Amino acid sequence: MGDGSGIENSMAALKIGDASYEPLADGEYDAVVLGTGLSECMISGLLSVAGLKVLHADRNDYYGSECASLNLAQLFEKYKAVKVDPPENVYGKSRDYNVDLVPKFIMSSGNMVKMLLYCDVTKYLDFKLVDGSFVFSGSRPHKVPVTPSEAMTSGLMGILEKNRCRQFFSWVHFYDLDDSSTWQKRDIRKVLMKDIFKYFGLQKDTIEFVGHALALYRDESYLDEPAVETVMRIKQYADSLARYGKSPYLYPMYGLGELPQSFARLSAVYGGTFMLHTPIEEVLYDSGGNACGIRTGNQAAKCKFVVGDPSYFPQKTKHAGKVIRCYCILEAPPPNTRESSSCQIIIPARQVSPDRKHDIYVLVLSEPHKVCPQGKFIALVSTTVETDKPEQEIVPGTDLLGPIVDSFIAVDDMYAPLDSGCEDKTYITRSYDATTHFETAVDDVLDVYRRIFGHDLDLSKPKPTATEASANKAGAASSSAP
Numbered sequence: 155m156g157d158g159s160g161i162e163n164s165m166a167a168l169k170i171g172d173a174s175y176e177p178l179a180d181g182e183y184d185a186v187v188l189g190t191g192l193s194e195c196m197i198s199g200l201l202s203v204a205g206l207k208v209l210h211a212d213r214n215d216y217y218g219s220e221c222a223s224l225n226l227a228q229l230f231e232k233y234k235a236v237k238v239d240p241p242e243n244v245y246g247k248s249r250d251y252n253v254d255l256v257p258k259f260i261m262s263s264g265n266m267v268k269m270l271l272y273c274d275v276t277k278y279l280d281f282k283l284v285d286g287s288f289v290f291s292g293s294r295p296h297k298v299p300v301t302p303s304e305a306m307t308s309g310l311m312g313i314l315e316k317n318r319c320r321q322f323f324s325w326v327h328f329y330d331l332d333d334s335s336t337w338q339k340r341d342i343r344k345v346l347m348k349d350i351f352k353y354f355g356l357q358k359d360t361i362e363f364v365g366h367a368l369a370l371y372r373d374e375s376y377l378d379e380p381a382v383e384t385v386m387r388i389k390q391y392a393d394s395l396a397r398y399g400k401s402p403y404l405y406p407m408y409g410l411g412e413l414p415q416s417f418a419r420l421s422a423v424y425g426g427t428f429m430l431h432t433p434i435e436e437v438l439y440d441s442g443g444n445a446c447g448i449r450t451g452n453q454a455a456k457c458k459f460v461v462g463d464p465s466y467f468p469q470k471t472k473h474a475g476k477v478i479r480c481y482c483i484l485e486a487p488p489p490n491t492r493e494s495s496s497c498q499i500i501i502p503a504r505q506v507s508p509d510r511k512h513d514i515y516v517l518v519l520s521e522p523h524k525v526c527p528q529g530k531f532i533a534l535v536s537t538t539v540e541t542d543k544p545e546q547e548i549v550p551g552t553d554l555l556g557p558i559v560d561s562f563i564a565v566d567d568m569y570a571p572l573d574s575g576c577e578d579k580t581y582i583t584r585s586y587d588a589t590t591h592f593e594t595a596v597d598d599v600l601d602v603y604r605r606i607f608g609h610d611l612d613l614s615k616p617k618p619t620a621t622e623a624s625a626n627k628a629g630a631a632s633s634s635a636p
Contacts, residue, residue, distance in 0.1 A: 168181045168182070168454060168455075168456060170438050170440075170446060170447045170454055170456050171438070171440060171441065171446075173454075175449065175452060175453055175454035176452055176453045176454070177453065177454070177455070178209070178429075178432075178448070178449075178450060178453040178454055178455040179209055179427045179429060179455060180207075180209075180427065180455075181454075181455060181456065182207075182455070182456045182457070183206075183207045183208060183209040183427075183455055183456070183457045183458075184201075184206035184207045184208065184457060184458050184459075185201050185206050185207075185208050185209070185457055185458065185459055185460070185461060186208070186209045186210075186211065186447070186448050186455060186457040186459075186460045186461070187201070187208060187209070187210045187211070187460075187461045187462065188211055188212070188434055188437075188448070188460065188461070188462030188463065188466040189212055189219045189462050189463035189465065189466060189583075190210065190212040190214070190217045190218060190219050190414055190418065190428075190430070191218065191219035191220050191221045191414065191463050191583070191586075192218075192221045192256075192410065192413050192414050192417075192595065193463070193583040193584075193586075193595055193598060193599050193602075194210070194219070194414075194461065194462065194463055194583060195210075195217070195413070195414040195415075195416075195417035195418055195421075196269065196273075196417050196596075196599045197461050197583070197599055197602055197603065198210045198417060198418070198421045198426060198461075199273050199275070199417040199418075199420040199421045199424075199426075200269075200273070200599075200603055200611065201421075201426075201461075201606075202420065202421040202423075202424035202425065202426045203273060203420070203424055203617045203618060204607070204618075205618070207425060207426075208421055208425075208426040208427070209426075209427050209429070209448075209455050209457070210418070210421060210426055210427065210428045210429070211428075211429045211430075211432040211434060211448070211450075212429070212430050212431075212432065213431070213432060213433050213434060214430065214431065215430050215431040216430065217411070217414045217415050217418060217430070218255075218410075218411055218414050219414075219463060219465075220255060220256055220463070220566075220585070220586060221254065221255060221256050221410055221411070221413070221414060221586070222254075222255055222411060223252045223253060223254050223255070223408075223409040223410065223411030224251070224252075224253050224255065225248045225249050225250075225251045225252070225253070226240050226245055226248040226251040226253070227239060227240060227248040229251070229253055229481065229562055230562075232562075233481075233562035233563065233564060234562065244559065245483065245527075245530070245559070245560070246526070246527030246528075246529070246530055247527060250526060250527040251525065251526050251527070251532075252408050252409035252411065252524065252525045252526075253409070253481060253525065253526075253532055254409045254410045254411065254525070255479075255564075256410070256479075256586045257405075257409070257410060257517050257519070257534050257590065258410070258517075258586075258589065258590055258591055258592045258595065259284055259403035259404070259405055259498055259517065259590060259591045259592065260281070260403060260404045260405065260406075260591075260592050261390065261391070261394045261402050261403060261404075261591060261592070261593060262283075262394040262397045262398060262402055262403065262404050263390050263393040263394040263397060263402070264390060264394065264592070264593055264596070265593070265596040265597070265600065265613065266592040266593070266595075266596045267404070268613040269596060269599070269613060271613075272611075272613045272615075272616075272617050273417065273420050273617060274420070274617065275416040275417055275419070275420050278412070278415075278416040278419055279406050279407075279412055279413070279416055280406065280407040281404040281405065281406055281407065282404070282405060282406075282407055282496075282522060282523050283398050283400055283401055283403070283404060284401045284403035284404065284405055284496045284497060284498065285400060285401055285492075285494035285495050285496045285497055286400070286401055286491055286492060286494040286496075286497040286498075287367070287395075287401050287402060287403060287497065287498050288367075288490075288491060288497060288498065288499045288500070289310070289363045289366070289367035289499070289500050289501075289502065290499060290500065290501040290502070290505050290550075290554070291310050291359060291362075291363065291502075291505060292505075294489075294490040294554075295488070295490050295491060295499045295554065296308060296309050296310045297492070298363065298367045298368060298500075299319070299323075300323065300368055300388070300391055300392045300395055301323060301327075301392065301395075302320040302321075302323045302324045302327070303320075304323075305319040305320040305323055306320055310359070310360070310363060311357075311359075311360060315356070315357055315360055318354055318355050318356055318360075319354075319356065319360055321354060322351075322354040322356060322364075323392075325338060325354070326385055326388050326389060326392075327389075327392065329342070329385060329389075331343075331382075340353065340381075342380060342381040342382040342385050343380055343382045344380060345380065345381050346377070346378060346379065346380060346381065347376055347377050347378075347379060347380070347381040347384045348377040348378065349381075350381045350384075350385075351364075351377075358504075361377075362502045362504055362505075363502065364388065365377070365384070366500055366502045366513055367500045367502070368387070368388050368391045369384045369387040369388055369391070370387065370391075370589070370591060370593055371384075371387075372512065372513060372587075372589065372594075373511070373512075401497075403498060403591070405496065405519065405523050406523075407523060407524050408523075408524045408525070409523070409524075409525050432450055433450055433451075434448050434449075434450055434466060435449055435450055435451065436448065436449040437449075437460055437462075437466070437467070437580070438454065439578065443577075443578050444459075444578050444579045445457070445459055445460040445578055445579045445580045446458075446579075447460075448460065458579065459579035459580070459581065459606065460579065460580050460581070461581045461582075461583070461602065461606070462580075462581075462582060462583070463582070463583050463585075464569035464570070464571070464582055464583070464584070464585055465569075467571075467580065467582050470571060470572050470573075470580060470582060471569040471570060471571055471572060471582060472569065472570055472571075472572055473567060473568070473569060474568040474569055474570040474584070474585065475538055475539065475567075475568050476538070476539035476544065476565055476566065476567055476568060477536060477537070477538055477539065477565070477566050477568055477585075477586075477587060477588045478536060478537060478539050478544040478545070478547065478548055478563070478564070478565045478566075478588075479534060479535070479536045479563075479564045479565075479566070479588075480534065480535045480536070480545075480548050480551075480552060480561055480562070480563050480564075481532065481533075481534055481561065481562045481564075482532070482533040482534070482535065482552065482555055482558045482559075482560070482561045482562075483526070483530060483531070483532065483533075483558070483559040483560045483561070484518075484530065484531035484532075484533055484555055484556065484557070484558060484559060485529060485530060485531070485557065485559060486531065486556055486557070487518065487520070487531060488516070488518060488533070488554050488555050488556055489554070489556050490554075491518070494518070495520045495521075495522050495531075496518055496519050496520060496522070496523060497516075497517075497518050498515070498516065498517055498518075498590050498591070499515075499516035499518075499551075499554060500513055500514075500515060500516075500590075501513060501514040501515070501516070501550055501551060501554075505550075506550050510537075510540060510547070511538075511540060512537055512538035512540060512588065513537065513588075514535065514536070514537040514547075514548060514550055514551045515534075515535070515536050515537065515551070515588055515589055515590040516533065516534070516535050516551045516554060516555070516590070517533065517534040517536075517590040518531055518532070518533045518534075519531070519532045519533075520532065530559075533555050533558075534590065535548045535551035535552050535555070536548070536551075536588040536589075536590065537551070537588050538587070538588045539565065544565050545563060566585070567585070568584070568585035568586075568587065569584070569585045570584045570585070571583075571584070574605050575605055576605055581602050581605055581606055583598055583599075583602060584598045
């Protein structure tokens with residue numbers, strides 16, 4: 155029997171450039187992913203499914219990064235800097251709270267659900283329908299109409315506008331890109347969205363809720379783009395609503411904290427390695443300037459490219475603004491939301507005085523989603539910061555909530571990558587924005603996938619099995635080069 159020195163020498167022989175390191179985990183991987191936020195966990199799962207050997211590391215000792223879920227005592231400690239056992243007679247039990255730091259609803263026919271189904275992680279999760287979707291107009295929230303019949307009963311419009319909106323919704327419903335007889339001589343791949351609205355004679359307030367509460371745009375730039383994207387977004391919202399009949403949105407039981415862990419399990423099934431509480435001291439680059447590994451202490455792992463959240467790449471990201479989030483504890487649903495136990499309210503920027511550039515979002519959850527005790531509600535009010543007084547900017551949202559038991563304020567910086575990452579094989583995700591739905595976050599994941607592989611992810615195809623992914627690894631790895 156040998157003394158094991160050969161094994162020790164081989165374990166210490168990982169060379170990256172001119173330096174030698176002790177291997178971190180297995181030492182060599184196709185990809186390293188840094189951070190266990192939802193975006194990073196989704197990408198890690200997709201890379202593993204594509205056949206790549208993935209090392210996934212996080213400096214924290216818990217999953218979720220910015221997407222973590224906290225109980226009430228942790229919320230007090232994080233945002234009020236006090237360690238306290240909140241009195242149960244006021245708040246209920248601290249352990250009954252699962253407050254997501256970045257809560258976002260999931261559209262039931264959107265890309266997030268398609269990705270969950272593609273990756274087969276729904277078996278790890280339970281979802282519950284969100285009760286309602288509202289848009290603020292005038293002086294109160296209104297249910298978002300999306301069908302011809304809802305248009306005719308909506309309080310958002312007068313009788314003549316209801317009829318015009320009904321005709322618009324009917325046209326969208328029957329529009330088929332493959333059947334020109336449904337177009338009314340308007341090819342949405344060529345006609346601008348503002349011209350479609352003009353054709354149907356829709357008024358500004360109607361255009362506003364269609365663009366912001368149905369198509370979920372955050373500004374007005376879509377009006378000068380071909381109408382196809384907007385029409386498809388409205389169809390997707392309508393399809394999502396039709397799927398369950400009450401609301402287009404879903405939310406996981408016990409909060410979003412389960413989502414990153416579900417994608418982590420997926421990656422592990424396909425051979426991925428996860429390491430929490432791993433301080434990443436350096437991303438290593440070869441002589442050509444390409445990312446080729448990571449280092450923690452005297453240990454390192456070699457790879458072909460690196461993916462991570464902006465906090466790991468301060469020199470390769472740019473400031474993209476600030477977002478304010480106000481987490482509120484309520485004892486009743488917000489007024490004018492039809493006693494909904496959960497809902498979203500979008501306040502279009504133009505409905506606020508003085509006018510804003512960015513919408514304000516309100517998200518409400520309660521005990522049926524297992525995020526707080528019976529008789530309590532969790533509300534989030536969020537927006538993109540535009541002034542040096544961010545707390546005043548969310549007042550139009552908090553004013554809709556009714557009496558507030560307690561609230562916690564967070565103002566966070568947002569970051570975006572300086573470039574695509576294709577030149578140096580460093581692919582960076584974006585910070586989470588102020589929206590209370592997942593469409594923008596999923597768009598970012600799909601964009602990172604496209605930058606890595608050079609083609610779009612086809613969510614309509616069944617994902618390969620672990621055996622098939624292993625067999626396809628060589629082809630997938632070679633495709634990952636920009």
